[in-house]
Amino acid sequence: MVLLAIVLTGIGTYALRAVFVVTLSRQRFPVLALRALEYVAPAVMGALVISMLTSSEGQVALGIPELAGLAVAALVAARTRNHIYALAGALGAYWLLGYAGL
Amino acid sequence: MSTRIIAKPVGPIRRGIADSLPLFIPAIPFTLVFGIVVRDVGVAAWLGWSSSPIIFGGAAQITLLTLLGEGASVVAASTAALIVGARHLLYSVTLAPRFQDQPAWFRWVGSYMLIDQVFALTAVDRQEDPKVFRHYYLAAGTTFWCLWMTFTALGIVLGPKIPSHWQLSFAAPALFMGLLAVTIDRWQKAAVAISAMAFTGLLADLPNRSGLLIGALLAIGLGIILERVRR
Structure with a gap:
């Protein structure tokens, strides 16, 4: 099942990359679709963050350590554009507040 | 006799490799998070790694495996991973004119290599010869491919070595929060x-x-x- 999902995603990802490059389609992409595409990344990333914090029973684990960690990740990434710093800062804040018992 | 060092013009292949290396550094946290996700999902290492050559896209790979591990169906997890990858459609639209004068084989192979970094390196139209563009593109794509295959394998090996009380499962949402912030x-x-x-x-x-x-x-x-x- 996992292999099936990987293959499906692989075919789909290739199709997304190839569609215009291979067909050389000169057709104009609808402007509204391009505009909507700009919102796909923030929407999906936001939904994913929450989904990744959700247990298999459907409980969202979003306490003070998680909130602080996410805030640090967002601030550091927006400032430095460096995902290594963002990740390190987020984990640091998360651990610190977790050990503090918050 | 004065010696003057004249810089030899750097060919597109060497330029493609040299430009790729610094751009790979931001991808390294993905490979570690990827390794942790593969461990947490509990699939065989080779199976988790197979997503690297088959999908060749870090965010989509992490999304897919995380959701499968959380009990999502194959269709739900694949759909979510493809929506995460929807930006590639934008890359394909943008780069299509540059492939106008390229041979068919390169349009098929180049599509497979159309990842974020390769797009970032080639989106600027330098009005160069089609052959120079092709060599530069293939050199950059191949460099990223080799690095990604190696480092995701390393991530899978090193990920499980990290003690579980470090609670690195928070790394995946933190990384995506950072990706979100830059958009x-x-x-x-x-x-x-x-x-x-x-x-x-x-x-x-x-x-x-x-x-x-x-x-x-x-x-x-x-x-x-x-x-x-x-x-």
């Missing part, structure tokens, strides 16, 4: 991101992780409305 260039996008988080939280107990897709789609709908208002 925000106007308040409308922030509003869309926050509403996607809220919708997904409210819909968290829907089966098969469908709250993720419904929440994201509702937020994209809000984005389209905000865009209409903005213009």
